[in-house]
Amino acid sequence: MTPHSDDAVIVEELTRTYRVPIRAGGLRAALASVVRREFRTVEAVTRLSFRIPAGQVVGLIGPNGAGKTTTMKLLAGVLQPTAGSATVLGYRPGRRERSFLASIALLRGSQPIGGATELTVQDQFQFRRLLYEIPRADCAAHLAELEELLGLGDLLHRQVRALSLGQRMRAGLALALLHRPRVLFLDEPTIGLDASAALAFRDFVARYAATTGAAVILTSHYLAEVEALCSRIILIDKGRPRFDGALATLARELSSWKEIRLTYDLDRPVSWQQYGDVISDQDRTVSLRVDRDRAPEVAARLLAEIRPTDVSVVDPPLEVVLDRFYRDEVSGG
Numbered sequence: 001m002t003p004h005s006d007d008a009v010i011v012e013e014l015t016r017t018y019r020v021p022i023r024a025g026g027l028r029a030a031l032a033s034v035v036r037r038e039f040r041t042v043e044a045v046t047r048l049s050f051r052i053p054a055g056q057v058v059g060l061i062g063p064n065g066a067g068k069t070t071t072m073k074l075l076a077g078v079l080q081p082t083a084g085s086a087t088v089l090g091y092r093p094g095r096r097e098r099s100f101l102a103s104i105a106l107l108r109g110s111q112p113i114g115g116a117t118e119l120t121v122q123d124q125f126q127f128r129r130l131l132y133e134i135p136r137a138d139c140a141a142h143l144a145e146l147e148e149l150l151g152l153g154d155l156l157h158r159q160v161r162a163l164s165l166g167q168r169m170r171a172g173l174a175l176a177l178l179h180r181p182r183v184l185f186l187d188e189p190t191i192g193l194d195a196s197a198a199l200a201f202r203d204f205v206a207r208y209a210a211t212t213g214a215a216v217i218l219t220s221h222y223l224a225e226v227e228a229l230c231s232r233i234i235l236i237d238k239g240r241p242r243f244d245g246a247l248a249t250l251a252r253e254l255s256s257w258k259e260i261r262l263t264y265d266l267d268r269p270v271s272w273q274q275y276g277d278v279i280s281d282q283d284r285t286v287s288l289r290v291d292r293d294r295a296p297e298v299a300a301r302l303l304a305e306i307r308p309t310d311v312s313v314v315d316p317p318l319e320v321v322l323d324r325f326y327r328d329e330v331s332g333g
């Protein structure tokens with residue numbers, strides 16, 4: 001099958017449910033459930049739709065249990081959809097055709113290298129070369145480049161199980177990229193990495209996408225990582241899509257308030273509550289939380305009544321907005 005669209009990834013109404021046994025507490029209930037098992041359905045991904053063109057790096061974010069890993073597994077063909085469809089480079093991932101698998105890579109930070117851990121990294125490279133039928137010369141060229149960029153050095157001759165997490169990650173990334181995937185799925189790739197390893201990783205992924213034109217989908221709980229790499233964000237929550245767009249507009253979409261920061265030069269006390277909720281008030285600089293709709297009017301009043309030396313009206317910081325959003329969702333708000 002050949003690709004039939006400019007979009008590397010096409011997701012249409014993608015849905016995946018899990019059937020989970022209900023286990024009541026207590027011995028009696030446990031014994032009863034052996035005879036008659038009851039199940040409930042968990043909606044992990046519900047009617048998710050998006051398209052990703054080649055070369056785009058997209059951040060898939062959401063609170064714990066939102067359905068991010070399930071989405072990645074569906075797109076990589078590890079799981080089958082319950083309904084809807086995914087098309088990656090023109091393939092149906094669930095069919096796991098060899099040429100599909102040779103065109104994508106799924107890298108999970110929790111398990112950067114699968115397979116037998118008693119093998120050396122070099123053995124794993126050989127195995128992958130054979131599996132994906134990568135010509136020997138191409139493989140050597142890619143490996144030489146990856147070795148240098150990722151600083152693999154003496155890792156090649158060590159057993160996978162003897163590597164630290166950071167070393168495993170570097171080797172795992174090199175393995176994932178050996179066959180030059182055109183779509184890269186990165187699931188929490190820098191979990192547990194130290195700050196400089198995580199930075200090097202981000203640099204490398206950005207360069208890989210820019211130079212090869214690969215599409216990349218990244219899930220991460222590190223906002224700095226998403227901000228550094230992704231021009232576009234897809235936010236999901238309880239399996240459902242909640243936002244798809246530029247990172248810069250996410251705060252605006254999610255928060256119903258703005259922050260007014262002003263620096264003042266007054267000696268008399270001011271009752272700031274009449275303007276908005278006080279977030280902080282220090283060194284003659286006050287930050288107020290104000291309803292988005294009322295922000296222009298409140299700013300005008302402050303200018304007239306306080307005569308500040310400096311004033312700005314900004315969207316709240318993204319981490320604050322997401323923190324509130326995630327907490328409200330978890331508590332069912």
Ligand SMILES: Nc1ncnc2c1ncn2[C@@H]1O[C@H](COP(=O)(O)OP(=O)(O)OP(=O)(O)O)[C@@H](O)[C@H]1O
Nearest residue numbers: 018020042044062063064065066067068069070071
């Ligand atoms: N194998 C499974 N069997 C049953 N339920 C599952 C299974 N895998 C995931 N789930 C459920 O599906 C939902 C989505 O899980 P998923 O792992 O996709 O979320 P996530 O966004 O990746 O979460 P996290 O940020 O915590 O990694 C959750 O409610 C989870 O409990």
